[in-house]
Amino acid sequence: MIAFEDVAHDYGGGPLFREVSVRLEPGSFHFLTGPSGAGKSTFLKLCYGELLPSFGVVRLMDRDVRTLSRDALAETRERIGVVHQDCQFLDHLSVEQNVGLPLTATGRPLREADLSDLLGWVGLGEQAEALPPTLSGGERQRAALARAIIAAPNVLLADEPTGNLDWEMSQRLMMLMIELNRMGTAVLIATHDLQLIRFAKAQVNARVMRIAGRRLQIAGADL
Amino acid sequence: MSAREISRLVVPNRGQSVWLVLLSASAMAFLAVFALALSVTSAQLARNWSAALAQTATVRISAPPEEIEAQTAIVLEVLRTTPGIAEANVMVAAEQAALLEAWLGPDLPLDALPLPRLIELTETEEGPDRQGLRLRLAAEAPGAVFDDHTRWRRPLAEAAGRLRAFALVSLGLIGGVTAAIVVLASSAALASNGQVIRVLRLVGARDRFIALAFVRRISSRAFIGAAAGTALGMLALRALPEAGGNVHLLSGLGFSGAGWLLPLAIPPLAMVLAWAASMATAFKLLREVT
Numbered sequence: 001m002i003a004f005e006d007v008a009h010d011y012g013g014g015p016l017f018r019e020v021s022v023r024l025e026p027g028s029f030h031f032l033t034g035p036s037g038a039g040k041s042t043f044l045k046l047c048y049g050e051l052l053p054s055f056g057v058v059r060l061m062d063r064d065v066r067t068l069s070r071d072a073l074a075e076t077r078e079r080i081g082v083v084h085q086d087c088q089f090l091d092h093l094s095v096e097q098n099v100g101l102p103l104t105a106t107g108r109p110l111r112e113a114d115l116s117d118l119l120g121w122v123g124l125g126e127q128a129e130a131l132p133p134t135l136s137g138g139e140r141q142r143a144a145l146a147r148a149i150i151a152a153p154n155v156l157l158a159d160e161p162t163g164n165l166d167w168e169m170s171q172r173l174m175m176l177m178i179e180l181n182r183m184g185t186a187v188l189i190a191t192h193d194l195q196l197i198r199f200a201k202a203q204v205n206a207r208v209m210r211i212a213g214r215r216l217q218i219a220g221a222d223l
Numbered sequence: 224m225s226a227r228e229i230s231r232l233v234v235p236n237r238g239q240s241v242w243l244v245l246l247s248a249s250a251m252a253f254l255a256v257f258a259l260a261l262s263v264t265s266a267q268l269a270r271n272w273s274a275a276l277a278q279t280a281t282v283r284i285s286a287p288p289e290e291i292e293a294q295t296a297i298v299l300e301v302l303r304t305t306p307g308i309a310e311a312n313v314m315v316a317a318e319q320a321a322l323l324e325a326w327l328g329p330d331l332p333l334d335a336l337p338l339p340r341l342i343e344l345t346e347t348e349e350g351p352d353r354q355g356l357r358l359r360l361a362a363e364a365p366g367a368v369f370d371d372h373t374r375w376r377r378p379l380a381e382a383a384g385r386l387r388a389f390a391l392v393s394l395g396l397i398g399g400v401t402a403a404i405v406v407l408a409s410s411a412a413l414a415s416n417g418q419v420i421r422v423l424r425l426v427g428a429r430d431r432f433i434a435l436a437f438v439r440r441i442s443s444r445a446f447i448g449a450a451a452g453t454a455l456g457m458l459a460l461r462a463l464p465e466a467g468g469n470v471h472l473l474s475g476l477g478f479s480g481a482g483w484l485l486p487l488a489i490p491p492l493a494m495v496l497a498w499a500a501s502m503a504t505a506f507k508l509l510r511e512v513t
């Protein structure tokens with residue numbers, strides 16, 4: 001689904017990580033941890049083609065990202081839901097319109113009932129008509145998650161999705177992602193919240209990857 | 224919420240580029256109405272002048288008072304026997320006086336002036352052999368001069384033709400400037416909406432969708448602006464004083480009858496132009512930024 005083959009990334013000041021080879025299989029559940037600045041967000045951007053690897057090959061849906069046309073990359077992104085670290089909304093559109101964007105902007109049908117169900121699920125039923133700038137940090141992250149999953153993607157990539165949430169809401173969102181995973185969506189979550197990882201590992205068979213010393217390590221069960 | 228509806232909403236309705244397009248489209252459409260009117264009127268003028276002058280001519284007889292009657296009789300006889308001339312009339316003194324009064328005022332002592340005798344003639348479709356007529360007149364009535372108005376007609380027709388060329392060049396320039404402004408405004412709109420483009424990319428929108436969202440905004444503004452400018456231009460033309468049925472460059476500038484439908488093509492043309500220019504710009508810029 002997403003495969004890294006001997007990947008290195010370098011913004012110009014030396015490689016953040018190198019010799020990374022990993023596969024995210026359909027239905028798998030992964031965490032990505034590591035200290036701040038280790039390159040977690042960079043890794044995720046490589047996973048949805050926002051960045052091209054400085055070295056090695058990244059395959060999305062079995063195709064080398066370098067060979068994808070612009071439209072083919074866009075098509076690939078229809079099947080990858082992304083919760084961006086800084087959320088990224090269209091601030092002049094309502095929460096509802098933002099959440100529906102992955103469907104409406106790609107010409108796919110959007111059912112009002114699904115939209116309100118989903119908003120209710122992430123606790124934003126009341127804020128459907130609100131503008132994103134009026135939301136709290138936690139509400140923004142929930143809206144971003146709703147947008148990432150509305151199109152039922154094959155892969156969900158989430159960059160610190162619970163960074164601004166209280167523990168109760170973090171658990172709730174975690175459960176939502178676990179539920180999605182059980183229905184077949186591959187999930188990759190970048191986080192440094194070990195409590196959250198422990199919570200998830202009690203529910204689901206999750207692998208933990210860690211960027212440390214410019215390498216990607218697959219952590220053991222001990223964490 | 225359909226793709227069409229969202230496409231209309233995703234680009235925020237703010238920024239100077241929207242105003243730039245709106246205002247310049249209306250100014251350009253206003254100018255285009257005048258250029259169009261000038262091109263139509265000058266074509267009409269050229270036609271009128273040619274038609275009015277083509278089939279009339281005059282013979283002017285300047286001779287001492289005692290010879291003038293004799294020469295007039297000879298000239299009339301020559302004209303009668305020349306093929307291609309339908310009619311020849313000696314202009315009576317009163318007609319001549321009326322002609323001069325327009326230029327010199329009513330108080331002129333016409334009787335005291337040695338005025339030449341004028342004979343007006345109407346040519347048939349084919350017209351006479353002008354060179355032959357000139358030679359015959361010179362031989363038989365030395366005081367007679369044949370004037371077929373080519374002296375007047377040619378420069379007038381040339382002027383009208385050139386005026387029409389000016390008008391067409393102006394229309395071309397107006398179109399070119401409009402396209403350039405649209406290109407500028409589209410680049411500005413794309414540059415100032417980086418966040419919109421990033422978000423749309425993130426959710427899988429194709430270049431075509433993103434470009435169309437901008438193109439819709441810009442070309443609809445171009446249409447609205449051009450419609451306003453066209454309306455103003457047409458009102459201004461209507462407000463020009465009437466010239467009593469005569470096509471005249473100063474007072475006759477405008478359209479007549481169904482000709483008033485012509486400027487109505489300006490707003491849709493402006494929209495098509497804006498559509499093409501902004502589409503090309505948007506695609507180019509979206510490709511440049513990965």
Ligand SMILES: Nc1ncnc2c1ncn2[C@@H]1O[C@H](COP(=O)(O)OP(=O)(O)O)[C@@H](O)[C@H]1O
Pocket residue numbers: 011016034035036037038039040041042043
């Ligand atoms: N666009 C960029 N250009 C240059 N350096 C960058 C860019 N984005 C991130 N970096 C740098 O790369 C490093 C890793 O960033 P990031 O992937 O965001 O780490 P993390 O998400 O693990 O905190 C940081 O030192 C950051 O400053």
Ligand SMILES: [Mg+2]
Pocket residue numbers: 040041042085159
């Ligand atoms: Mg990060």
